[in-house]
Amino acid sequence: MTEASALILLVEDDPTVRRSLRTILVDRGFRVIEAETAAEAVARAGEHNPDLVLLDLGLPDRDGITVVTALRTWSLAPVIVLSARGQEDDKITALDAGADDYLIKPFSANELLARIRVALRHVAQRSPSRDAVFELGDVTVDLGRRLVTRAGQEIHLTPHEYKLLEVLLRHADRVVTHRQLLKDVWGPGHTSETRYLRVYMVALRQKLEPEPARPRWLLTETGVGYRLRLDRD
Numbered sequence: 001m002t003e004a005s006a007l008i009l010l011v012e013d014d015p016t017v018r019r020s021l022r023t024i025l026v027d028r029g030f031r032v033i034e035a036e037t038a039a040e041a042v043a044r045a046g047e048h049n050p051d052l053v054l055l056d057l058g059l060p061d062r063d064g065i066t067v068v069t070a071l072r073t074w075s076l077a078p079v080i081v082l083s084a085r086g087q088e089d090d091k092i093t094a095l096d097a098g099a100d101d102y103l104i105k106p107f108s109a110n111e112l113l114a115r116i117r118v119a120l121r122h123v124a125q126r127s128p129s130r131d132a133v134f135e136l137g138d139v140t141v142d143l144g145r146r147l148v149t150r151a152g153q154e155i156h157l158t159p160h161e162y163k164l165l166e167v168l169l170r171h172a173d174r175v176v177t178h179r180q181l182l183k184d185v186w187g188p189g190h191t192s193e194t195r196y197l198r199v200y201m202v203a204l205r206q207k208l209e210p211e212p213a214r215p216r217w218l219l220t221e222t223g224v225g226y227r228l229r230l231d232r233d
Contacts, residue, residue, distance in 0.1 A: 006120055007031045009050035011041040011067065012082070013060050021054065021082075024109045030116075038062035042070045050077055052119055054112075057083040057094065065097050072098035078119035082107075088223035092177055095224065100174050102224075122173045122230070134169055134230070136217045139208050141169060148208075155207055160185060164200050165208075168218070168228035177225040201226060 008025055012018040013036045025032050033048055035041040038059045045053065045067075053071065057064035068079055078100040083090065091102045101115050134141045139150050143166065148155045157165065167184045168176060182191045190196065201220075205212040219227045 005029060005031065006051040006116075007033065007048060008116070009033050009035065009041065009045055009048065009053045009077075011035045011038075011053065011059070011064065012056045013037065013058070014056075017056075021112075024112065028113060036060070038064060038067050041067045045071055045075065045077075049075070051123075052077055052116060053079045054116075055079055055081050055099070057081060057085060057090070065093060068094060068097040068099050076123065078123060080112075080115055080119060082112075091175075091221075091224050092179070095175050095177050096179060102175070118173050132169075134172070136208060136230075137210060141165065143169070150208075157204075157207065160196075161200055161204055161207070164197075165204060165228075168226060172228050172230050175221045175225050175227045179225075181225060197226070 008030050010018060010021055010025070010032055012021065012034075018034060018036075022032050022034065033044055033050065035044045036059075038061050041053075041055070041059075044050075053067075055064050055067055059067075064081065064083075068081075071077065071079060079098065080101045080103060081094045081099045082103050082105060083094075084105045094102055100119055103112060103115060132143050134143075139148065139155070141148050146162065148157055148162070148165070163185045164181065167181060178194050178197055179191045181197055182193060185200075186193065186196060201218060202212075205215050205218050209215050209217060217229055219229050221227055
């Protein structure tokens with residue numbers, strides 16, 4: 001499967017919006033199947049096993065979050081939420097349920113296509129091997145050796161800094177919510193301690209970013225969480 005030939009499940013109850021999105025996708029070479037309701041979306045996903053799902057949350061029978069929850073019981077296909085709901089709580093709920101990305105309507109065709117390309121490109125990196133090696137500019141992160149270097153020189157990270165970086169790398173190019181990061185790094189008893197994240201993210205950027213005040217890799221998703229971005233195109 002190449003990116004251009006990927007099968008996309010488009011879940012949208014507004015026929016005008018659905019036609020417009022289908023045209024954009026088909027023109028770029030994607031294969032498209034459609035659903036208008038949450039029940040139909042779950043059924044179509046089970047029948048066709050799509051490579052990616054574009055999901056509106058405001059569906060007529062059930063909230064789109066139920067589709068994300070159902071898919072995550074068996075599918076690792078990226079889910080990009082397309083919604084008019086711009087509140088931070090809505091984003092957090094969708095991402096915590098297992099969505100990979102969140103686009104607020106209206107959005108441009110180019111932005112949508114870029115998000116699709118990134119999601120498809122990094123499906124294989126969602127669960128990278130324990131020995132995976134990542135390149136962030138001149139910084140190399142070797143998960144197998146638990147070693148971080150810049151131009152061959154080791155960068156010292158504290159245990160929590162390293163764990164935070166590891167979690168972000170294992171979810172590369174996905175938004176990871178504050179709650180998920182706190183649970184994975186500090187444990188389930190610390191899911192409200194967002195100050196931990198701010199302090200440690202500043203420290204990581206100081207050590208890894210060429211310009212910490214203008215991060216290239218470790219990006220903030222305001223009010224939601226963080227994203228480690230591997231691609232710059």
